[in-house]
Amino acid sequence: xxTAMRVAPVINPYDGSVVGxxxxxxxxQVREAxxxxxxxxxxxxxxxxxxxxxxxxxxxxxxxxxxxxLGRLMxxxxxxxFKYAKGEAMRAVDTFNFAAxxxxxxxxxxxxxxxxxxxxxxxxxxxxxxxxxxAAITPFNFPxxxxxxxxxxxxxxxxxxVMKPAPATPMSVMRLAEVLREAGLPDGAFEVVTGGADVGxxxxxxxxxxxxxxxxxxxxARQITxxxxxxxxxxxxxxxxxxxxxxxxxxxxxxxxTVFGGFSYSGQVCISVQRIYIQRSKYAExxxxxxxxxxxxxxxxxxxxxxxxxxxINDAAAERVEQWINDAxxxxxxxxxxxxxxxxxxxxxxxENVQTDMQVMCAEVxxxxxxxxxxxxxxxxxxxADDSAFGLQAGVYTRDLNRAMxxxxxxxxxxxxxxxxxxLRIDNMPYGGNRxxxxxxxxxxxxxxxxxxxxxxxxxxxx
Numbered sequence: 001x002x003t004a005m006r007v008a009p010v011i012n013p014y015d016g017s018v019v020g021x022x023x024x025x026x027x028x029q030v031r032e033a034x035x036x037x038x039x040x041x042x043x044x045x046x047x048x049x050x051x052x053x054x055x056x057x058x059x060x061x062x063x064x065x066x067x068x069x070l071g072r073l074m075x076x077x078x079x080x081x082f083k084y085a086k087g088e089a090m091r092a093v094d095t096f097n098f099a100a101x102x103x104x105x106x107x108x109x110x111x112x113x114x115x116x117x118x119x120x121x122x123x124x125x126x127x128x129x130x131x132x133x134x135a136a137i138t139p140f141n142f143p144x145x146x147x148x149x150x151x152x153x154x155x156x157x158x159x160x161x162v163m164k165p166a167p168a169t170p171m172s173v174m175r176l177a178e179v180l181r182e183a184g185l186p187d188g189a190f191e192v193v194t195g196g197a198d199v200g201x202x203x204x205x206x207x208x209x210x211x212x213x214x215x216x217x218x219x220x221a222r223q224i225t226x227x228x229x230x231x232x233x234x235x236x237x238x239x240x241x242x243x244x245x246x247x248x249x250x251x252x253x254x255x256x257x258t259v260f261g262g263f264s265y266s267g268q269v270c271i272s273v274q275r276i277y278i279q280r281s282k283y284a285e286x287x288x289x290x291x292x293x294x295x296x297x298x299x300x301x302x303x304x305x306x307x308x309x310x311x312x313i314n315d316a317a318a319e320r321v322e323q324w325i326n327d328a329x330x331x332x333x334x335x336x337x338x339x340x341x342x343x344x345x346x347x348x349x350x351x352e353n354v355q356t357d358m359q360v361m362c363a364e365v366x367x368x369x370x371x372x373x374x375x376x377x378x379x380x381x382x383x384x385a386d387d388s389a390f391g392l393q394a395g396v397y398t399r400d401l402n403r404a405m406x407x408x409x410x411x412x413x414x415x416x417x418x419x420x421x422x423x424l425r426i427d428n429m430p431y432g433g434n435r436x437x438x439x440x441x442x443x444x445x446x447x448x449x450x451x452x453x454x455x456x457x458x459x460x461x462x463x
Contacts, residue, residue: 239392
């Protein structure tokens with residue numbers, strides 16, 4: 001256990017109380033953590049698949065057994081309503097179990113070398129081997145499950161990990177480290193280093209790091225890629241997710257899901273519904289039902305099981321969202337509902353009469369703001385929805401199969417969700433984006449592909 005000279009408080013964003021204190025790592029301590037991980041790399045690489053799978057399954061069971069406690073810790077650390085926080089813990093159970101399955105079926109394949117004249121008499125096959133020490137940086141909004149999406153595939157692949165959690169939510173990740181120790185993971189295979197941006201810089205620039213897995217903002221990602229050099233990077237960044245609702249859609253279902261997708265965890269989700277394009281003939285019906293459902297959302301203490309809307313992560317986030325809304329209104333947008341702020345608590349807000357160049361439309365709000373836009377032509381709606389620097393996921397509500405398949409073809413995003421919201425993520429699917437939304441894919445099977453490299457074997461059977 002590292003003893004640090006300095007500690008930093010972890011603050012509950014709802015009431016300002018101190019949840020706990022964590023070390024602020026020095027450069028020397030970060031290097032020591034990387035050294036421990038590097039020393040464990042041979043052990044992890046040589047660990048049998050059944051043992052890696054057993055560790056992951058046991059970790060999943062421990063998380064399931066402690067889901068309530070983990071949910072309460074997350075609710076206190078980042079203000080996520082308890083019902084969503086507990087749900088996140090249960091998703092992490094799936095993530096670890098999916099990774100356990102992948103650990104047991106990680107394999108290569110044979111290559112028919114005699115397809116070339118020079119390959120006659122030779123047997124060829126490849127195996128997957130771990131890349132080495134992984135540096136992982138995770139955000140505040142899903143501290144358990146987004147961390148699970150980095151550490152679980154790494155264990156499955158045979159790679160040690162050094163993880164820097166967000167300064168706002170380190171305690172959830174430190175608890176995850178305890179879970180993995182209890183599950184039997186060797187010492188050094190999962191190191192947690194806490195602190196600010198300097199810790200991230202020391203971690204990602206260390207030459208012993210083989211792969212950098214980062215979830216966060218495009219700006220930070222660009223800095224990481226400048227110094228990464230000839231190393232692998234997996235970047236899961238932001239979005240301003242669009243959902244299209246045409247005249248054939250089930251409006252009640254679309255309203256229910258887009259309210260959830262737009263306002264769950266106060267919109268602090270990279271695939272939060274931010275832009276909704278509605279066929280003009282259905283616009284009034286959708287708008288009225290959407291506003292009515294939004295007004296029913298309960299704001300309050302995240303630890304209250306009935307709370308739908310908790311605080312934003314800090315004052316700066318709340319102030320930024322308020323400023324972006326005010327800027328949009330000054331440019332002609334209309335607040336249909338919400339718009340009020342009290343400290344970090346921000347009312348779910350619906351905007352109309354928005355323009356594509358407003359920040360609330362073209363940038364990532366990362367707050368409880370949804371924009372409603374009518375459209376006349378479905379193909380035009382696809383074009384407008386895709387007119388973005390981001391490309392994470394998009395949703396399309398339609399009963400027209402041709403339109404659904406056209407959306408799949410036209411939308412330059414990592415995931416097209418038909419008859420559901422872009423906020424949908426099932427934890428075994430490939431997840432990631434295009435353009436400013438990232439590089440590479442997560443999801444246990446797909447992350448393992450990033451965390452392993454191919455070793456080709458050729459056996460000459462001739463004399």
